[in-house]
Amino acid sequence: MPARLRVLAGDCQVTERGDRTRTHRGRVVVLIKPDNTTLVHDADGYQPVAWLTRPESVVVEDDGDGFTVTARDDPRRLRVVAEEATANRALPVTEAGIPVGACPDDGGPLVRSRGDVVCLDCERRWGLPAGASVTDATCEECGLPKIRVERGEAFHLCLDPSCDPLAAAVRDRFDRVWECPDCDGKLTVESAPGRVFLGCENYPDCETTLSIPSGVAVDECACGLPIVETATGRRCLDGTCAVNGVEGTER
Numbered sequence: 482m483p484a485r486l487r488v489l490a491g492d493c494q495v496t497e498r499g500d501r502t503r504t505h506r507g508r509v510v511v512l513i514k515p516d517n518t519t520l521v522h523d524a525d526g527y528q529p530v531a532w533l534t535r536p537e538s539v540v541v542e543d544d545g546d547g548f549t550v551t552a553r554d555d556p557r558r559l560r561v562v563a564e565e566a567t568a569n570r571a572l573p574v575t576e577a578g579i580p581v582g583a584c585p586d587d588g589g590p591l592v593r594s595r596g597d598v599v600c601l602d603c604e605r606r607w608g609l610p611a612g613a614s615v616t617d618a619t620c621e622e623c624g625l626p627k628i629r630v631e632r633g634e635a636f637h638l639c640l641d642p643s644c645d646p647l648a649a650a651v652r653d654r655f656d657r658v659w660e661c662p663d664c665d666g667k668l669t670v671e672s673a674p675g676r677v678f679l680g681c682e683n684y685p686d687c688e689t690t691l692s693i694p695s696g697v698a699v700d701e702c703a704c705g706l707p708i709v710e711t712a713t714g715r716r717c718l719d720g721t722c723a724v725n726g727v728e729g730t731e732r
Contacts, residue, residue: 483573483604487513487541489548491563495521495531499557505530511550511561513539515574519552519559533559543569575601581615585624598626598640607640608675610647612695612712620644632677632693633707648672651693657682659706662719663689679718691718 488510495505505521509530512520517539521531536554548569550561578594589602593615598607609615613630620627620639627637632651639645652670659668659679666683668691681687696711698718706718 483575484515485571486515486574487511488568488570488572489513489541489550489561489563489566490568491547491566493521493561493563496560496562497531497558498560503531508567509561510568513541513550513552517552519550521559521561531559531561533557575599575604582619582626591626607642609640610675615640631695631697633696633698633709635697648677651677655679655693659718661687661689662704662706662722663687692720693718 490510491508493507493509493511495509497503507523510522512522516535518535519533519539520529523530533552533554536552539550539552542549547563547566549563552559576592576594576599578592578599580590581593581598582591583589584591584600584603584605586605587600587603589600591598591600596609598609598615599605607625609628610630613628616627616629616637618627618637619625620641623639623641623644625640625644628640630636630638630647632647633655636647636650638647638650648670656670657667660666661668661681661683664681664683664687666681666687668679669682671678671680677693679691679693681689694709694711694716696709698707699710699715700708702708702717702722704717704719704722706722708715708717
């Protein structure tokens with residue numbers, strides 16, 4: 482069921498209580514978002530005259546002529562009392578994001594929002610790997626957009642990980658390619674929810690693990706591991722290794 486935005490308007494008295502008490506009076510619009518964030522807007526400027534972000538509770542009382550909205554987030558309270566109501570509606574709302582294609586299931590618009598791709602009609606959601614971008618290409622199997630994600634090299638995969646798993650692509654390319662920096666074992670590609678990484682084949686005798694950053698291997702370090710070009714610069718795959726005189730971060 483779509484999320485709902487409650488819209489109320491009228492001649493209201495608005496009272497805020499917290500560190501101090503403030504009262505406003507005027508014809509205002511009250512917006513109650515799906516997460517209970519309550520905003521009171523007047524005719525002046527873009528900023529609300531009063532608001533409470535994600536309060537613990539919001540209660541709306543409607544007597545047919547007016548309404549009362551009480552939002553609480555102890556010790557703060559926002560109370561809006563309308564003797565005369567001019568609007569009182571619940572409207573369907575969705576996330577808003579950058580359009581990236583159409584949903585193959587129902588043809589609804591797909592948008593990128595907060596690190597996910599969401600269908601605005603069926604509300605199905607696909608998470609994006611860190612650093613991934615959505616391309617103009619389409620998966621031939623399922624019809625979803627393809628993504629570009631860098632993990633040692635650039636991979637072009639289906640948005641749906643069950644269709645085209647990132648871990649499998651990285652494993653096909655980099656499994657046992659490099660040697661463990663702490664023993665004579667090979668580094669194997671492992672995965673966990675939301676993460677693809679390298680681990681020593683001699684585990685548990687050797688517990689070395691190396692994260693694979695979002696970037697492309699561009700050179701070889703003196704230690705034998707690759708140097709990866711990331712958004713913040715070049716670094717050895719081993720975050721504890723010194724690269725060009727610059728110390729890496731702990732792995």
